[in-house]
Amino acid sequence: RAVLLKDYAPPAYLIDTVSLEVELDPAATRVHSKLKMRTNPASGGGPLVLDGEKLTLHEVRLNGETLSPNAYQVDGRHLTIPDLPAGEFTLETVTTCGPEANTALTGLYLSSGIYCTQCEAQGFRRITYYLDRPDAMAVFTTRIVADEKVAPVLLSNGNLVKEGKLASGKHFAEWHDPFPKPAYLFALVAGRLGHVEDKFVTKSGRKVTLRIFVEPGNEDRCAYALEALKRSMRWDEEAFGREYDLDIFMIVAVSSFNMGAMENKGLNVFNDKYILARPDTATDTDYASIEAIIAHEYFHNWTGNRVTCRDWFQLCLKEGLTVFRDQEFTSDMRSRAVKRIADVRLLRSHQFPEDQGPLAHPVRPDSYIEINNFYTATVYEKGAELCRMIHTLVGPKRFRKGMDLYFERHDGEAATVEDFLQALSDGAKIDLTQFKRWYSQSGTPEVLVSGRYDSARETYTLKMTQVCAATPGQPVKEPYHIPIAVGLVGPDGKDMALQLDGEEKPHAKTRVLNLTERTQTFRFRNVAEKPVPSLLRGFTAPVTLSSNLKERDYVFLMANDSDPFNRWEAAQRYASGLLIANVEAIRTGGKRRRGTAFAEMIRKVLADKKLDPDFAAQMILLPSEQAIAQMIGKDVDVDAIHEARETLRIAIAADVRDDLKRIYERMKVDGPYSPDAEDAGRRALRNACLGYLAFLPDGSGVEMAAAHFDGADNMTDQIAALGVLANIDVQERTRALETFYEQWKGDHLVMDKWLSIQATSSLPRALDDVKSLLHHPAFTIRNPNKVRALITSFATANQVRFHAADGAGYALVAEKVLELDALNPQVAARLLGAFKSWRQFDRKRRSLMSRQLERIAGAEGISRDVYEIASKTLA
Numbered sequence: 001r002a003v004l005l006k007d008y009a010p011p012a013y014l015i016d017t018v019s020l021e022v023e024l025d026p027a028a029t030r031v032h033s034k035l036k037m038r039t040n041p042a043s044g045g046g047p048l049v050l051d052g053e054k055l056t057l058h059e060v061r062l063n064g065e066t067l068s069p070n071a072y073q074v075d076g077r078h079l080t081i082p083d084l085p086a087g088e089f090t091l092e093t094v095t096t097c098g099p100e101a102n103t104a105l106t107g108l109y110l111s112s113g114i115y116c117t118q119c120e121a122q123g124f125r126r127i128t129y130y131l132d133r134p135d136a137m138a139v140f141t142t143r144i145v146a147d148e149k150v151a152p153v154l155l156s157n158g159n160l161v162k163e164g165k166l167a168s169g170k171h172f173a174e175w176h177d178p179f180p181k182p183a184y185l186f187a188l189v190a191g192r193l194g195h196v197e198d199k200f201v202t203k204s205g206r207k208v209t210l211r212i213f214v215e216p217g218n219e220d221r222c223a224y225a226l227e228a229l230k231r232s233m234r235w236d237e238e239a240f241g242r243e244y245d246l247d248i249f250m251i252v253a254v255s256s257f258n259m260g261a262m263e264n265k266g267l268n269v270f271n272d273k274y275i276l277a278r279p280d281t282a283t284d285t286d287y288a289s290i291e292a293i294i295a296h297e298y299f300h301n302w303t304g305n306r307v308t309c310r311d312w313f314q315l316c317l318k319e320g321l322t323v324f325r326d327q328e329f330t331s332d333m334r335s336r337a338v339k340r341i342a343d344v345r346l347l348r349s350h351q352f353p354e355d356q357g358p359l360a361h362p363v364r365p366d367s368y369i370e371i372n373n374f375y376t377a378t379v380y381e382k383g384a385e386l387c388r389m390i391h392t393l394v395g396p397k398r399f400r401k402g403m404d405l406y407f408e409r410h411d412g413e414a415a416t417v418e419d420f421l422q423a424l425s426d427g428a429k430i431d432l433t434q435f436k437r438w439y440s441q442s443g444t445p446e447v448l449v450s451g452r453y454d455s456a457r458e459t460y461t462l463k464m465t466q467v468c469a470a471t472p473g474q475p476v477k478e479p480y481h482i483p484i485a486v487g488l489v490g491p492d493g494k495d496m497a498l499q500l501d502g503e504e505k506p507h508a509k510t511r512v513l514n515l516t517e518r519t520q521t522f523r524f525r526n527v528a529e530k531p532v533p534s535l536l537r538g539f540t541a542p543v544t545l546s547s548n549l550k551e552r553d554y555v556f557l558m559a560n561d562s563d564p565f566n567r568w569e570a571a572q573r574y575a576s577g578l579l580i581a582n583v584e585a586i587r588t589g590g591k592r593r594r595g596t597a598f599a600e601m602i603r604k605v606l607a608d609k610k611l612d613p614d615f616a617a618q619m620i621l622l623p624s625e626q627a628i629a630q631m632i633g634k635d636v637d638v639d640a641i642h643e644a645r646e647t648l649r650i651a652i653a654a655d656v657r658d659d660l661k662r663i664y665e666r667m668k669v670d671g672p673y674s675p676d677a678e679d680a681g682r683r684a685l686r687n688a689c690l691g692y693l694a695f696l697p698d699g700s701g702v703e704m705a706a707a708h709f710d711g712a713d714n715m716t717d718q719i720a721a722l723g724v725l726a727n728i729d730v731q732e733r734t735r736a737l738e739t740f741y742e743q744w745k746g747d748h749l750v751m752d753k754w755l756s757i758q759a760t761s762s763l764p765r766a767l768d769d770v771k772s773l774l775h776h777p778a779f780t781i782r783n784p785n786k787v788r789a790l791i792t793s794f795a796t797a798n799q800v801r802f803h804a805a806d807g808a809g810y811a812l813v814a815e816k817v818l819e820l821d822a823l824n825p826q827v828a829a830r831l832l833g834a835f836k837s838w839r840q841f842d843r844k845r846r847s848l849m850s851r852q853l854e855r856i857a858g859a860e861g862i863s864r865d866v867y868e869i870a871s872k873t874l875a
């Protein structure tokens with residue numbers, strides 16, 4: 001039942017225009033579709049097979065004549081018409097669907113009384129019979145009819161061309177989108193909505209109306225999103241020369257949404273979590289996500305909509321590229337170094353485990369059972385890294401030339417990864433033949449580096465070897481083209497000028513080396529003193545790196561590296577080494593190390609007044625328990641990891657308490673709250689200090705956290721204090737959680753924070769708390785944000801409790817996967833991803849986890865979504 005890339009064939013028929021008339025009704029929405037079609041001259045003829053699911057078919061008309069039921073066949077997935085006239089024809093269907101009963105949140109559904117759609121990847125077939133594939137591009141006209149009281153606002157893609165009143169309290173609106181598009185970019189929204197409005201004038205003078213629609217009452221939470229939208233529009237003009245192309249750009253925020261947001265042409269639909277923000281309800285992190293996701297969806301207008309994908313195997317063509325673009329936008333708006341650290345953290349925590357586990361797949365997969373399972377960290381984040389590597393290899397100017405050529409060649413088309421690489425290769429003048437393997441080979445390459453100094457010859461040699469372990473279906477890998485930025489840091493802590501063998505004179509202080517063979521040697525000349533190499537600066541390739549650097553080298557680099565990413569990386573490597581050694585010591589009863597160098601580094605970082613506080617906050621944080629587990633990789637003992645990390649954190653807090661207290665005081669932000677990067681950075685550092693101080697053995701930090709909670713005048717500080725207290729078994733914990741609940745119980749987004757803070761508490765009670773919160777009025781399994789806040793965060797961000805030795809955490813999550821699958825398969829399959837790394841744990845846990853996976857795989861009537869994840873995870 002798998003769909004294969006190699007089976008791609010163009011559609012037998014083309015659709016030139018679509019007119020939809022949609023009469024909204026919660027139980028039976030009537031859709032009258034009129035398709036102007038013709039045989040595809042390229043491939044043409046034969047039976048016409050339209051996709052359609054969960055539809056009731058009432059009528060089919062060909063060129064105006066009603067077809068008798070024996071002129072076509074219908075089953076649960078298709079409408080097939082065997083005989084059609086040659087050339088052009090008009091096909092009409094009348095169907096009904098039921099938005100109210102649609103709990104899967106794909107197709108047309110109701111979210112808190114608002115009609116909305118989600119069509120990517122294959123939701124349009126739940127609205128009407130259609131060629132629901134991205135290479136079928138058509139011009140859409142959509143007429144929406146609804147009760148004026150229920151749905152005073154009626155929206156679809158493009159421009160509003162007509163509206164008016166009808167008999168018996170109904171009204172209509174007609175929208176026309178002049179840009180041909182695939183059905184997955186269709187959107188319809190209707191309901192009682194308020195809005196905020198602004199204007200944007202494009203570089204070439206087009207006046208664009210900007211509107212954000214929200215549930216009435218939330219208009220005061222849209223200002224930041226609107227500003228972020230304008231920044232995104234300006235940035236895309238400046239950085240990529242891309243302008244907006246319609247007279248109106250609309251965003252709608254809804255509270256039930258399967259993912260973050262959706263780039264429908266001219267009418268983005270967002271999870272309201274990524275629109276609504278006010279200083280007292282949203283954290284700095286929320287603000288940053290809003291800015292990034294607004295940008296991401298807006299950037300899709302060119303990378304995704306104007307140039308779309310030929311088929312779903314090409315998903316990375318729009319997603320990887322658009323993530324790369326939004327990362328660059330954020331780097332320009334905020335701290336580039338902190339953004340890079342955050343992105344690499346995400347890559348390592350989500351993409352690496354995927355790539356190294358049973359669900360490994362190439363950035364461009366070649367087979368899928370359910371396409372919705374392929375909106376993955378590999379397609380998105382690793383996909384973005386591939387674009388970034390090309391950018392690194394050719395530099396910004398040539399990259400821009402390549403992108404310009406890509407848009408020039410493929411505007412208005414449904415393109416492939418090959419098209420993209422060809423345009424980049426021609427425009428940026430680079431041979432990407434070997435590079436292309438990154439798109440087809442799954443797995444994380446490992447690069448082994450050994451550096452050697454020859455004092456007599458004054459040379460420094462880096463020997464590099466790449467290996468990539470086998471992944472499902474791919475036993476052998478060909479070598480990758482890996483760009484590796486390196487520097488050599490002299491004993492004085494300064495970068496040396498680099499002169500490779502065969503070069504006349506030294507060049508830059510950071511060089512990008514091209515590793516293309518399995519093993520390669522790079523030799524630098526005129527190296528007067530023994531350096532410490534700084535490898536993979538800026539994380540120029542999505543690989544794991546091991547080298548012959550020693551602990552003292554990391555101590556040196558975390559104090560001196562001029563590359564901020566590698567400075568952070570050195571500190572993380574030092575701390576991980578220490579933690580892994582202590583985990584071993586706990587297991588064998590050996591002696592634990594205190595690791596004074598990390599405390600020393602913290603002292604130095606905190607004393608450096610020139611350092612960006614946001615970056616300083618990153619420097620002082622210990623690697624997460626999940627990160628340590630991943631580095632250990634097998635027979636992972638979650639309890640020992642938890643103990644080692646907690647103990648080290650307390651020891652560090654005790655060692656540098658005065659420094660932490662001083663900075664905690666100094667970083668206090670005066671004046672009214674502003675979400676800008678500078679203030680947010682100060683709060684991040686201050687809250688990182690609190691995160692240590694709260695755990696001082698003398699208990700003094702608890703009062704501090706409680707006071708922080710009481711004194712907070714914004715959500716960032718309030719939640720930081722609550723998050724700390726939730727991990728300490730004291731009176732103040734209960735009080736803070738109750739106070740927070742009373743204050744925010746009317747606010748569904750803030751309640752999500754309250755749920756996830758309890759779900760991720762490392763206290764032993766977390767599992768029981770999750771169980772009882774499942775019955776709390778603040779929770780409902782029908783809302784994906786609630787599921788993610790309570791269940792997903794427990795399963796993915798509470799390692800020590802989810803992996804409780806008795807298997808109770810596994811049993812609970814498996815039970816919820818099954819319950820959810822009956823309602824919303826996409827969200828259920830996502831949640832099941834929590835089991836993907838099951839093979840890295842100890843034997844007892846492996847067997848407990850595999851038993852739950854088997855229970856799910858064997859359950860009756862499970863969805864294709866959950867079946868694919870369960871069976872592949874077990875395989």
Ligand code: ARG
Pocket residue numbers: 120121259261262263296297319372375
């Ligand atoms: N295209 C959307 C975005 O990245 C996400 C759509 C996800 N769709 C899905 N079926 N999971 O912005």
Ligand code: ZN
Pocket residue numbers: 296300318319322
């Ligand atoms: Zn996207």
